[in-house]
Amino acid sequence: xxxxxxxxxxxxxxxxxxxxxxxxxxxxxxxxxxxxxxxxxxxxxxxxxxxxxxxxxxxxxxxxxxxxxxxxxxxxxxxxxxxxxxxxxxxxxxxxxxxxxxxxxxxxxxxxxxxxxxxxxxxxxxxxxxxxxxxxxxxxxxxxxxxxxxxxxxx
Amino acid sequence: xxxxxxxxxxxxxxxxxxxxxxxxxxxxxxxxxxxxxxxxxxxxxxxxxxxxxxxxxxxxxxxxxxxxxxxxxxxxxxxxxxxxxxxxxxxxxxxxxxxxxxxxxxxxxxxxxxxxxxxxxxxxxxxxxxxxxxxxxxxxxxxxxxxxxxxxxxxxxxxxxxxxxxxxxxxxxxxxxxxxxxxxxxxxxxxxxxxxxxxxxxxxxxxxxxxxxxxxxxxxxxxxxxxxxxxxxxxxxxxxxxxxxxxxxxxxxx
Numbered sequence: 001x002x003x004x005x006x007x008x009x010x011x012x013x014x015x016x017x018x019x020x021x022x023x024x025x026x027x028x029x030x031x032x033x034x035x036x037x038x039x040x041x042x043x044x045x046x047x048x049x050x051x052x053x054x055x056x057x058x059x060x061x062x063x064x065x066x067x068x069x070x071x072x073x074x075x076x077x078x079x080x081x082x083x084x085x086x087x088x089x090x091x092x093x094x095x096x097x098x099x100x101x102x103x104x105x106x107x108x109x110x111x112x113x114x115x116x117x118x119x120x121x122x123x124x125x126x127x128x129x130x131x132x133x134x135x136x137x138x139x140x141x142x143x144x145x146x147x148x149x150x151x152x153x154x155x
Numbered sequence: 156x157x158x159x160x161x162x163x164x165x166x167x168x169x170x171x172x173x174x175x176x177x178x179x180x181x182x183x184x185x186x187x188x189x190x191x192x193x194x195x196x197x198x199x200x201x202x203x204x205x206x207x208x209x210x211x212x213x214x215x216x217x218x219x220x221x222x223x224x225x226x227x228x229x230x231x232x233x234x235x236x237x238x239x240x241x242x243x244x245x246x247x248x249x250x251x252x253x254x255x256x257x258x259x260x261x262x263x264x265x266x267x268x269x270x271x272x273x274x275x276x277x278x279x280x281x282x283x284x285x286x287x288x289x290x291x292x293x294x295x296x297x298x299x300x301x302x303x304x305x306x307x308x309x310x311x312x313x314x315x316x317x318x319x320x321x322x323x324x325x326x327x328x329x330x331x332x333x334x335x336x337x338x339x340x341x342x343x344x345x346x347x348x349x350x351x352x353x354x355x356x357x358x359x360x361x362x363x364x365x366x367x368x369x370x371x372x373x374x375x376x377x378x379x380x381x382x383x384x385x386x387x388x389x390x391x392x393x394x395x396x397x398x399x400x401x402x403x404x405x406x407x408x409x
Contacts, residue, residue, distance in 0.1 A: 009242045016323050023327040027338070036285050036340045057340065094279030096208065104342055120279045123208055125344040127216070127356040133207035 037104050041083030043114075053108045056085060057122070062099040078103065078114070089116040096121035168245050170387050171396040177380035185377035191370035198363035206360075212276055216360075219269040220347070221367040222262045226294060227329055229259035229375060233301075234326040237319035247383075249315040250390075252322060253305050254382035258375055260298035267291060278342060286335035287343035294332055297325035311390055 001009070037057035038048045048054045056078055064077035073090045087105055097103060097119065107116035128136075166172050199217035206213040233255040240248035270288070271281045282288065301318045308314030331338075336345045348354045354361060391397050 005242055008244075012238060012241050012320075012323065015320060016326070019324040019327050023331070027331065031338055036342070095212075095276055097279075118280070120283065120342060121277065122342055123277060123344055125347040125355045126208075127206050127213060127347060127360050129204035129357060129359070130207040131204075132357060 039080040039083065040078055040085035041080050043085060043109070044083045048109075053106065053117075055104050055106050056087065056114050056116075057102070057104045058083075058085070060097070060099055060101050060103055065099065078105065085114050086112070087114045087116050087119075089119050091119075093119055094121040096123055168247050170246065170391055170394075173247050174384055174387050174396075174400075177384050181377050181380040181384075184373045184380070188370045188373035188377055191366050191373065195363045195367035195370055198366065199360075203360045203363055204357075209277060212273070215269055215273045217363055217367050219266060219273060220364060221371045222265040222269065223291070224368060225371045225375060226259055226263040226266050226291070227332060228372070229255050229262060230294065230298075230322075230326065230329050233259060234322050234329075237322040240315065241319045241323070246312070249312065249319065250383050250386050251379065252319055253301075253315050254379055254386055255375075256298050256301045256305070256318075256322075257382070258378050260295060260302065262371070262375075263291065263295040263298055267295065283342050285341040285343055286339040287332070287341050290328060290332040290335050293328055294325075297321070297328060301325070 037055035040056065040058050042048065043056065058078035058080040061077040061079045061084065066075050068074070071090065072092065073088065074093065075086065075088045078085050078087050087107075089105065089107075102122040102124070104120045104122055105114060105116035106118040106120075107114055109115075167176060195217060199214055203214070205211050233252050236248045236252035236255065239245055240252055267288075270291075274283075275281050301321050304321055305311075305314045305318040308317065335341060336343055347356050348361070348364065356364070388397060388400075
């Protein structure tokens with residue numbers, strides 16, 4: 001490599017390294033501060049108290065969905081490993097909303113209940129035919145596949 | 156050039172040689188891409204079974220995921236070419252980097268649109284500012300910035316040099332897009348297909364996905380080579396080889 005190319009290489013590499021360091025620091029900072037959602041146990045620990053509105057993420061507790069007879073009002077309980085949070089929502093729910101489904105609700109706390117203005121369904125990264133899923137569900141009768149979707153992979 | 160660089164690679168750096176090489180490869184790449192895309196779409200839309208959870212709606216995966224892979228893959232290829240172009244000032248590398256940007260931007264746009272169409276019925280929203288979606292949108296903006304910067308210079312090579320720096324700085328976004336689903340709590344689910352370890356998709360659904368991936372890669376080659384040829388003809392229009400080419404135009408055309 002001749003001196004000109006060496007000099008260019010040094011400039012290019014230092015620009016890239018500077019960019020990586022800058023963005024790396026931003027990402028590191030955001031990782032500690034930027035939360036897309038809080039889980040019920042995090043909310044119960046009081047981590048979300050500083051936010052007037054936030055997102056609550058967890059799994060819909062089986063059998064907890066109650067629909068009002070005369071309106072679109074729905075109430076259900078969102079659970080995670082260690083906590084549970086009652087949620088109220090008025091509106092149309094996504095197709096995937098059902099028992100044991102991971103959901104992300106946006107809203108605010110009101111006297112121990114979470115009043116959602118939007119409910120989104122989160123699905124997992126597994127794709128398989130229905131027959132296979134049924135066979136697997138039979139194999140692990142006590143272990144729902146949706147458990148995996150609820151736990152976000154931690155770094 | 157150093158001795159360890161193979162002679163054929165060295166020769167490929169010459170515009171007329173690359174022009175002929177690209178012209179010979181392009182029809183094959185395009186033809187194979189169309190055939191594979193047809194096979195993949197048939198396999199994905201008709202042969203693959205419906206998903207246990209999303210039913211038939213998941214089938215948009217066969218367009219969404221290969222496009223998303225390409226949006227990152229093309230950025231990687233563009234960054235390598237930009238790096239080579241910046242350090243060694245090889246004209247072909249600069250042209251390849253600059254002509255990759257519109258193709259990558261198109262794939263990024265397709266990714267965002269199909270993701271949005273998929274998100275509405277499944278998640279319940281067209282758009283949300285979660286880390287994966289936001290970083291992919293930033294990727295689109297970087298692509299558009301590269302295209303814009305390149306074309307804002309009177310001198311093409313000067314434009315390519317400036318835009319190449321932007322490409323390299325913007326490259327830090329690529330791992331962010333890829334790992335965003337692991338680093339943050341997101342609405343977007345984690346990776347389904349993995350290079351290391353088992354994939355989370357059944358074999359009957361996986362093969363159309365991988366076939367489409369091959370088709371999009373070949374389409375990128377075909378599209379890139381066509382763009383590079385047009386760029387070379389324009390920027391070398393005064394050179395002897397282009398004049399010779401035009402003189403023999405009524406021949407084979409290549």
